[in-house]
Amino acid sequence: MDSIKVFVPGRLCLFGEHSDWAGKYRLENDAINKGYAIVTGIEEGIEAEIKKASTFKIKNGSKNFECEMNLDKLKEVAGTDPYWCYAAGVAAVLKGKYNVGGIDIDITNVTLPEKKGLSSSAALCVLIARAYSKLYNLNLDIKKEMDIAYLGETQTPSKCGRLDQACAFGKKPILMEFDGDKINYKEIPVGGDFYFVFADLMSHKDTVKILNDLNKSFPFPRCLSDEKVQYCLGALNELNVTLATKLLKEGDSYSLGKLMIKAQKDFDKLVAPNSSELEAPILHNLFNDSKVHEYCYGYKGVGSQGDGSIQFLCKDKESQRKLLDYLTTDLKLNAYSLTFDKTSIIKKAIIPLAGYGTRMFPVTKAIKKAFLPLPDKDGLTKPVLMILLEELYNSGITEFCLVIDEEEKEIYDAFFSDLSKEVYDKLSPEAKKYEDFIRKIGSMVTYAYQKEKLGLGHAVSCAKEFAGNEDVLLVLGDQVYQTNNVTPVSKQLLDYYAKNRNAIVTASLTPLEDVYKYGILTGEISNNANAFSVSKMTEKPDTDFASKYLYTTNDGKKEYYSVFGEYVLTPKVFELLDQNINNGKTEKGEYQITSVLDEIRKTDGLYAFIPDGEMVDVGNSNSYQKAFVKRLGTYPIK
Numbered sequence: 001m002d003s004i005k006v007f008v009p010g011r012l013c014l015f016g017e018h019s020d021w022a023g024k025y026r027l028e029n030d031a032i033n034k035g036y037a038i039v040t041g042i043e044e045g046i047e048a049e050i051k052k053a054s055t056f057k058i059k060n061g062s063k064n065f066e067c068e069m070n071l072d073k074l075k076e077v078a079g080t081d082p083y084w085c086y087a088a089g090v091a092a093v094l095k096g097k098y099n100v101g102g103i104d105i106d107i108t109n110v111t112l113p114e115k116k117g118l119s120s121s122a123a124l125c126v127l128i129a130r131a132y133s134k135l136y137n138l139n140l141d142i143k144k145e146m147d148i149a150y151l152g153e154t155q156t157p158s159k160c161g162r163l164d165q166a167c168a169f170g171k172k173p174i175l176m177e178f179d180g181d182k183i184n185y186k187e188i189p190v191g192g193d194f195y196f197v198f199a200d201l202m203s204h205k206d207t208v209k210i211l212n213d214l215n216k217s218f219p220f221p222r223c224l225s226d227e228k229v230q231y232c233l234g235a236l237n238e239l240n241v242t243l244a245t246k247l248l249k250e251g252d253s254y255s256l257g258k259l260m261i262k263a264q265k266d267f268d269k270l271v272a273p274n275s276s277e278l279e280a281p282i283l284h285n286l287f288n289d290s291k292v293h294e295y296c297y298g299y300k301g302v303g304s305q306g307d308g309s310i311q312f313l314c315k316d317k318e319s320q321r322k323l324l325d326y327l328t329t330d331l332k333l334n335a336y337s338l339t340f341d342k343t344s345i346i347k348k349a350i351i352p353l354a355g356y357g358t359r360m361f362p363v364t365k366a367i368k369k370a371f372l373p374l375p376d377k378d379g380l381t382k383p384v385l386m387i388l389l390e391e392l393y394n395s396g397i398t399e400f401c402l403v404i405d406e407e408e409k410e411i412y413d414a415f416f417s418d419l420s421k422e423v424y425d426k427l428s429p430e431a432k433k434y435e436d437f438i439r440k441i442g443s444m445v446t447y448a449y450q451k452e453k454l455g456l457g458h459a460v461s462c463a464k465e466f467a468g469n470e471d472v473l474l475v476l477g478d479q480v481y482q483t484n485n486v487t488p489v490s491k492q493l494l495d496y497y498a499k500n501r502n503a504i505v506t507a508s509l510t511p512l513e514d515v516y517k518y519g520i521l522t523g524e525i526s527n528n529a530n531a532f533s534v535s536k537m538t539e540k541p542d543t544d545f546a547s548k549y550l551y552t553t554n555d556g557k558k559e560y561y562s563v564f565g566e567y568v569l570t571p572k573v574f575e576l577l578d579q580n581i582n583n584g585k586t587e588k589g590e591y592q593i594t595s596v597l598d599e600i601r602k603t604d605g606l607y608a609f610i611p612d613g614e615m616v617d618v619g620n621s622n623s624y625q626k627a628f629v630k631r632l633g634t635y636p637i638k
């Protein structure tokens with residue numbers, strides 16, 4: 001395999017600094033509160049080109065390092081080398097756990113300032129865990145990447161907390177909970193636009209001293225001031241973080257800014273008196289700056305606090321621009337913007353492929369449905385799965401989770417891995433290009449395993465960890481889509497989602513005589529819209545019943561819409577699927593997704609989106625044959 005590029009951002013703790021290690025003291029004193037923090041990846045980060053090698057090699061500009069991929073040697077480097085310790089620490093953990101081989105890491109771009117409370121070391125650790133996962137097919141999900149990055153950093157003399165590795169999530173606010181040595185995390189869906197700026201104060205702070213001073217108040221308070229520290233990092237912090245989460249969800253920038261100021265005041269009053277490093281005169285001077293007041297709703301310290309970095313929440317985009325300009329030009333600080341916008345886009349798709357494919361017997365005795373051939377517009381004959389992945393990739397999806405039977409992993413791995421050089425050299429230039437694309441897509445694929453074929457709903461629930469509390473796309477593995485315009489069907493769905501963050505099913509206009517074959521969606525369409533709010537979902541109704549009760553009115557006309565096969569799932573879908581599975585609530589022996597979506601419809605609402613395109617089903621012999629002929633008609637052999 002050629003090299004892969006991996007980028008991992010730094011992270012910013014918006015609220016809840018120090019609560020990660022404080023929450024860990026619950027192991028010794030259960031009266032201590034759980035820790036809570038809101039953490040986000042930033043735009044700046046570390047980028048590297050990485051490939052397999054026989055040794056452990058790392059290079060950053062003119063500095064480089066190489067050693068044998070030997071556990072004792074790596075541990076020694078992790079414990080002693082001030083510069084390469086982090087990388088070696090993670091490699092040591094992976095060598096110990098998975099007996100991985102060597103790696104060649106070329107750090108090509110670092111836009112992240114080091115030692116400024118933005119966790120450049122954690123970003124490097126996550127980057128190495130991710131690179132190993134991709135190169136050696138370890139299939140680490142984000143939580144596992146974070147665990148390995150953390151364990152890697154604990155091999156070094158640095159005392160990192162569990163909060164730092166949240167950079168693995170990328171630029172989105174994550175609510176983290178720290179309970180003893182357990183962590184939980186949840187993405188916070190942002191309900192409005194938030195314009196942050198953060199800046200390096202170009203001063204100095206001694207993080208080790210801050211941590212040593214504050215740790216003295218744990219696990220058992222010795223005096224009133226220890227109690228104040230525990231209260232501020234515990235119960236009071238929980239209140240602040242809970243409120244901040246609510247305000248982010250509601251899109252209330254003004255109140256969030258005021259809460260930042262309050263959280264800083266709490267910290268200054270209750271925690272700062274315990275460490276001289278927290279007097280932070282430069283930070284506090286900026287809090288009083290009139291320009292800051294003009295452009296911002298709020299401001300507070302960053303990371304361990306002290307005179308390291310500062311964060312601001314600006315009033316709007318224009319104020320963000322003006323503040324950046326003021327900080328960099330007038331105050332000569334390094335300042336960066338961080339914007340959360342409401343329309344954050346889905347990047348993940350789940351593709352269930354574990355079904356047996358009885359309707360396509362006997363070909364499925366020899367080949368997985370996913371690898372059935374279909375002609376494509378570029379003249380190549382492709383496996384159905386690649387046509388689907390290509391469509392999703394062209395729609396902006398960058399993480400794919402294939403739900404498969406574990407025994408079939410080899411088949412998929414073989415497909416996504418290198419061709420022998422001998423065969424590759426024989427390929428035509430177009431085929432070579434496509435083979436490179438297959439490998440690129442392969443680096444974005446992870447697997448979830450379905451142990452028993454218990455239905456689509458069950459298959460989806462197997463990808464719960466991958467979804468990780470985010471809205472995700474669900475695409476059935478035995479369909480492909482054909483757009484009627486230039487925008488892929490999946491992109492049309494994602495564009496609709498950007499404006500309507502909700503659970504969504506795609507819908508297709510269906511003749512009344514065919515409704516008995518499908519799940520039917522009922523609603524009301526006005527003004528020729530391409531979407532409607534679903535008022536009823538009915539599985540395979542009979543024609544008479546449908547004509548009386550299940551039509552959708554479209555400007556007075558009666559129409560019938562069936563489920564098309566592509567969905568946006570919210571985290572609640574996974575919760576409800578789990579409940580059904582735990583209660584053994586099957587339908588005809590299988591766990592289904594339709595009943596769960598109907599539940600969501602009742603509580604949160606469900607939208608039907610009608611794409612300008614067609615779904616081509618390859619799941620049964622008749623439709624596959626039609627699909628093949630139809631695509632040959634649409635994309636004739638050159």
Ligand code: UTP
Pocket residue numbers: 352353354355356357358359360403450452453454455456458459476477478619
């Ligand atoms: P289907 O309903 O077409 O089931 O699943 P199937 O097993 O593939 O095919 P038949 O009905 O036996 O012919 C729709 C999608 O959900 C996946 C399938 O692989 C297909 O992509 N699926 C279904 C699973 O991953 N696991 C299951 O338990 C059921």
